[in-house]
Amino acid sequence: xxxxxxxxxxxxxxxxxxxxxxxxxxxxxxxxxxxxxxxxxxxxxxxxxxxxxxxxxxxxxxxxxxxxxxxxxxxxxxxxxxxxxxxxxxxxxxxxxxxxxxxxxxxxxxxxxxxxxxxxxxxxxxxxxxxxxxxxxxxxxxxxxxxxxxxxxxxxxxxxxxxxxxxxxxxxxxxxxxxxxxxxxxxxxxxxxxxxxxxxxxxxxxxxxxxxxxxxxxxxxxxxxxxxxxxxxxxxxxxxxxxxxxxxxxxxxxxxxxxxxxxxxxxxxxxxxxxxxxxxxxxxxxxxxxxxxxxxxxxxxxxxxxxxxxxxxxxxxxxxxxxxxxxxxxxxxxxxxxxxxxxxxxxxxxxxxxxxxxxxxxxxxxxxxxxxxxxxxxxxxxxxxxxxxxxxxxxxxxxxxxxxxxxxxxxxxxxxxxxxxxxxxxxxxxxxxxxxxxxxxxxxxxxxxxxxxxxxxxxxxxxxxxxxxxxxxxxxxxxxxxxxxxxxxxxxxxxxxxxxxxxxxxxxxxxxxxxxxxxxxxxxxxxxxxxxxxxxxxxxxxxxxxxxxxxxxxxxxxxxxxxxxxx
Numbered sequence: 001x002x003x004x005x006x007x008x009x010x011x012x013x014x015x016x017x018x019x020x021x022x023x024x025x026x027x028x029x030x031x032x033x034x035x036x037x038x039x040x041x042x043x044x045x046x047x048x049x050x051x052x053x054x055x056x057x058x059x060x061x062x063x064x065x066x067x068x069x070x071x072x073x074x075x076x077x078x079x080x081x082x083x084x085x086x087x088x089x090x091x092x093x094x095x096x097x098x099x100x101x102x103x104x105x106x107x108x109x110x111x112x113x114x115x116x117x118x119x120x121x122x123x124x125x126x127x128x129x130x131x132x133x134x135x136x137x138x139x140x141x142x143x144x145x146x147x148x149x150x151x152x153x154x155x156x157x158x159x160x161x162x163x164x165x166x167x168x169x170x171x172x173x174x175x176x177x178x179x180x181x182x183x184x185x186x187x188x189x190x191x192x193x194x195x196x197x198x199x200x201x202x203x204x205x206x207x208x209x210x211x212x213x214x215x216x217x218x219x220x221x222x223x224x225x226x227x228x229x230x231x232x233x234x235x236x237x238x239x240x241x242x243x244x245x246x247x248x249x250x251x252x253x254x255x256x257x258x259x260x261x262x263x264x265x266x267x268x269x270x271x272x273x274x275x276x277x278x279x280x281x282x283x284x285x286x287x288x289x290x291x292x293x294x295x296x297x298x299x300x301x302x303x304x305x306x307x308x309x310x311x312x313x314x315x316x317x318x319x320x321x322x323x324x325x326x327x328x329x330x331x332x333x334x335x336x337x338x339x340x341x342x343x344x345x346x347x348x349x350x351x352x353x354x355x356x357x358x359x360x361x362x363x364x365x366x367x368x369x370x371x372x373x374x375x376x377x378x379x380x381x382x383x384x385x386x387x388x389x390x391x392x393x394x395x396x397x398x399x400x401x402x403x404x405x406x407x408x409x410x411x412x413x414x415x416x417x418x419x420x421x422x423x424x425x426x427x428x429x430x431x432x433x434x435x436x437x438x439x440x441x442x443x444x445x446x447x448x449x450x451x452x453x454x455x456x457x458x459x460x461x462x463x464x465x466x467x468x469x470x471x472x473x474x475x476x477x478x479x480x481x482x483x484x485x486x487x488x489x490x491x492x493x494x495x496x497x498x499x500x501x502x503x504x505x506x507x508x509x510x511x512x513x514x515x516x517x518x519x520x521x522x523x524x525x526x527x528x529x530x531x532x533x534x535x536x537x538x539x540x541x542x543x544x545x546x547x548x549x550x551x552x553x554x555x556x557x558x559x560x561x562x563x564x565x566x567x
Contacts, residue, residue, distance in 0.1 A: 045199035050188040052181040071196045079127040082182040090116040092175035108162035111330045115155040122148045145190045150441040151388040154408040157437045162328040187440035245308035253286040275302045282306045289314040302339040309347040312376035316348035322357030333364035342367040348376040355380040355424045365391045386411040390548040403433035410443045410548045418452045432470030434477040444478035446542045453487040468496040472503030480542045482512040490518030495525050512539045
């Protein structure tokens, strides 16, 4: 966030970028004509896969005439140019945001500033990662870079989603155009690293070894790959923590939270505030039984936090902020996990605003490589906000009504109970609303080996109240329901439009090997974006290993295999 004298310097520095970038890419449309015909062969090769070709050419201008430039130099140039455009958009948002005319939009502008700063940080991290890579290790790190760049794209979308003041939204949107185009181009460039290396006559990695490794992984995916109920990609130390964590464990937490004074802290926020500098390993917080009515945020510099409670019904974080109550959805979360590597076990997260609160988030997850075990997320509309990055949920309970599992993360929910509650009169329940806005984002929502059932106590008329598996919140929404039991509340059509024909042919909604009375696909929607997966190998691409690179999280030890299909 920009402020004070330093902010004045940064604004002054980026004013030229705002004007310069806008001028250079002004009028750049998708599939930009003959732009590449007047550029060098190297620039043409790199920009050929992008949608915004003039912006791409401009972004490579600093190295275009360097005869000794390598693909790495070009990728870094594209990323650095995108960083400058994002800084310009951040400065632009800060300046324009002063015109917000109500408290809601003032908060939404603050959200934009926070989100665009995250975008700058992750673009800079991507730039550094490429700089620290050799040509071949850059190829190896493609998935990591795509994960970060997908989050950058998502942050821009989230910024715009929060604004309601028409002139303000339009002005900030216009200021983001260049950054959005350049981010999309960066996704295209990084996803084409192998193609770029070939164009520069640089040998690729040993394709035979890669093929053999892929075949071995495919075989291993076919077998059970769990150890004590935890995925094998979780480190031995973390599996031990998860297995032992509980009220009678002999784990020595760094911090104990207890409302009765029997711990070091009475609030979770106070325990997080004590997060040590230069931490090595995990920061372990034990939260004793109690209802913690506090707005908890695990900040982005609080990495590798492991938090456990006495059970998801006994240790509960709760709040009641809601969109209807005047708070932007982004800020309604009772608990927000931002710092990377967050793990929670045996805890509950709740938003008590009720269905009349409309958007009211219980848990927001921005943390990369985040995992939740034996947890509950209870709310109504927008309960679980899997906002960005890679996150994994196992043996959890998630309840809600409208779009209650949503966001633009790369998310796998496994072996969990998904409970549909009674919405407001006139509302139609939708389990998912994924937010992928670019087809190049590596995000999506996978529900695997779960049960989707009604809350029978509050929902006795489940046969007459429509419930759907999801709807396309953004144009390229992606959700896969696989190997799950679907209750009789799921409508035969399965999926619900968002607004007319928006996204119906560009989304990707799929089902594979589901069971139960709601699983029949004969009467499903006939959208271009829906399919029933019949090929096992295709289904495997949406499991923990291939989809969210689960085997690479947290320095895995032992067997080199990942979770696959359950049947």
